[in-house]
Amino acid sequence: FLFSLTKLLLTPEQEVIVCHNLENRETMKINAYAGTGKTTTLIAYAAKRMDESFLYIAYNKAIQTYAEKVFPPNVKCQTIHSLAYAKIGRQYDGCLGNLRLKSIVDIVNDRPLIGEKGRSINSLYIRARFVYNTLNNFIASADFEITDEHVDNSSSNQLSNELALTLQEKQNLAADARHVWSIMKNIRDKRVLMTHDGYLKLYQLSKPQIQLYDCLFVDEAQDLTPAVTDIVNSQRVS
Known part of the structure; x- marks a missing residue:
């Protein structure tokens, strides 16, 4: 703990x-703007209440490491992924990794065409790219299921000069993404590995309650995904 309350000059x-x-x-x-003392304010808040326990949720490991050096001992510093790993992620040990486009290509190759004959969306690579983006959009969201709302439009230029996706094509892509997601969740099926953001999504879907703390600190909240924001807002502490 590098600071003492008496040494913190507060506005x-x-x-x-x-x-x-x-x-x-x-x-x-x-x-407040960056560098104006938000973290210092949190340090002072905790230092003034040494009889209370706090959890500081860090955006990444580097921030966690720094926070552990500057916050008083009544503050536990963890990344949101470490919380999710303890509850959900550890069961995927041995089958964690990145979401690979090639894996999605192999899976959608065995599924029916999703657009009218001649549409570029039927190209395996283009289709897999849409499924990849759809799945990542869902994982970052606070939503509980994959729908066509998570499917990007053709603004990504994946469809070259064609018109935007039809509703049926978007619904079919969402079905593809749900299929890939079901494989990701299956520990015994390693065709698609579970990602770190994937088990964080499962953690959010489980509606976890973080115990043992009187208050949660969330720094750099503007960087949180809707999924993480949902976890934080669902807690029964201040």
């Missing part, structure tokens, strides 16, 4: 935040 705005006692399930948002 009047920071003092107001640090002195505010959060009620259970109350949310407080700090809006």
Whole structure:
């Protein structure tokens, strides 16, 4: 713990935040530019309440490592992926990896055509790319199932000069993505490996409740995906 409360020089705005006692399930948002002291404010908030326990949710491992050096000992610093791994991800040990386009190509190759004959969407690579993007859109979202809303339009130029995808094509692509997702979730089927964001999605879908802490700190909240935001907002602590 590199700082002490007496050494932290706080602005009047920071003092107001640090002195505010959060009620259970109350949310407080700090809006400020980068480098203006948001993290310092969180440090001071925790240091003023050494009898309470806090969980600092870090955006990545580097931020977690830094946070562990600067926050007082009543603050546990973890990445959101480490929380998800402990509950969900560890069961996929041995079958974790990146989502590979080639794996999706192999899978959709065995499925029926999804567009009218002659449409570029029937090209295996183009189709697989749409499925890849659809799956990633779903994983980042707070949604509970894959629908045609997760399918990108042709604005990505995947369809060259053709018109946008038809509704039927989007629905068929969503069905492809659901099929690939079911394979990802199946520990015994290694045709498509589970990704780190994938088990984070499963964690979000499980509606987890983070125990043992009085308050959660979320720094750089603007970088959170809707899936992670849903996890945070579902907690029963402040």
